[in-house]
Amino acid sequence: EAGVAQSPRYKIIEKRQSVAFWCNPISGHATLYWYQQILGQGPKLLIQFQNNGVVDDSQLPKDRFSAERLKGVDSTLKIQPAKLEDSAVYLCASTEGSSYNEQFFGPGTRLTVL
Amino acid sequence: AQSVAQPEDQVNVAEGNPLTVKCTYSVSGNPYLFWYVQYPNRGLQFLLKYITGDNLVKGSYGFEAEFNKSQTSFHLKKPSALVSDSALYFCAVRDGTGGSYIPTFGRGTSLIVHP
Numbered sequence: 001e002a003g004v005a006q007s008p009r010y011k012i013i014e015k016r017q018s019v020a021f022w023c024n025p026i027s028g029h030a031t032l033y034w035y036q037q038i039l040g041q042g043p044k045l046l047i048q049f050q051n052n053g054v055v056d057d058s059q060l061p062k063d064r065f066s067a068e069r070l071k072g073v074d075s076t077l078k079i080q081p082a083k084l085e086d087s088a089v090y091l092c093a094s095t096e097g098s099s100y101n102e103q104f105f106g107p108g109t110r111l112t113v114l
Numbered sequence: 115a116q117s118v119a120q121p122e123d124q125v126n127v128a129e130g131n132p133l134t135v136k137c138t139y140s141v142s143g144n145p146y147l148f149w150y151v152q153y154p155n156r157g158l159q160f161l162l163k164y165i166t167g168d169n170l171v172k173g174s175y176g177f178e179a180e181f182n183k184s185q186t187s188f189h190l191k192k193p194s195a196l197v198s199d200s201a202l203y204f205c206a207v208r209d210g211t212g213g214s215y216i217p218t219f220g221r222g223t224s225l226i227v228h229p
Contacts, residue, residue, distance in 0.1 A: 040222075045216050045218075059216075091158070100208075100210060102163055103148075104160070108157050
C-alpha cells in the first residue's frame with residue numbers, strides 16, 4: 001500500500017513570496033489533514049477535510065493560508081504572502097474517516113522563509 | 115479545550131532497561147488517545163491507541179501504554195529499550211464524545227537510548 005505522498009520535500013523562499021504544497025493521501029482515505037510543525041513543538045492542525053468538504057479550519061490563518069481538496073483526493077496548501085514565522089515542516093496526514101482511526105503521515109515539506 | 119502534556123522534553127535510558135514516556139491529557143468527553151513516533155526527517159508513525167476496553171494497550175515494536183482515567187494519563191512503556199528506539203515521541207488526544215474532532219498533539223519527548 002502506497003503511503004501519503006507530499007511534494008516538494010524542501011522549499012526555501014523569501015518573505016512575502018507565495019508557496020504551495022501538494023499532498024496525495026492513501027487511496028480510499030476520506031479524511032485529510034494539514035499540520036504545521038514548528039521546530040521543538042508538536043504538530044498543530046491547520047485544516048481537516050472530509051472528502052472535499054472542510055470539517056475544521058479554525059486554526060488556519062485565513063488571511064494568508066488557503067487549502068483545497070477539490071475532487072476529494074489530493075490537496076494543496078498555499079501560503080501567500082509568507083512570513084518568517086511560517087518556517088516549519090508542513091505535514092499531511094490521512095485516515096479512513098472515523099475519528100478513532102490512526103492517522104498516516106507523509107514525510108512533510110520543510111519550509112524555510114528568509 | 116482539550117490539551118496534552120508531555121512533561122519531559124527528553125528521556126534517557128540505557129539499552130536493555132525499561133522505559134517510560136509520560137503523557138497526561140485533558141478532554142471534556144471520552145478520550146481517544148494515540149502515540150506516534152517520529153524519526154529524523156520522517157513523518158510521524160502510529161504506535162498504538164486507546165479507544166475503549168482494556169486499559170493496557172499493546173502496539174508496534176514492543177511498546178505498550180496504560181490508560182488511567184483517574185490520573186488522566188496515558189504513559190508509553192517498553193520493558194527493554196533498544197538503541198533503535200531513539201526518536202521523538204508524540205502523544206495525541208481527540209474528544210470521542212461528540213466534541214471537537216480536532217486531534218491535539220503534545221510537544222513531544224525525545225527518547226535517547228544509550229548503548
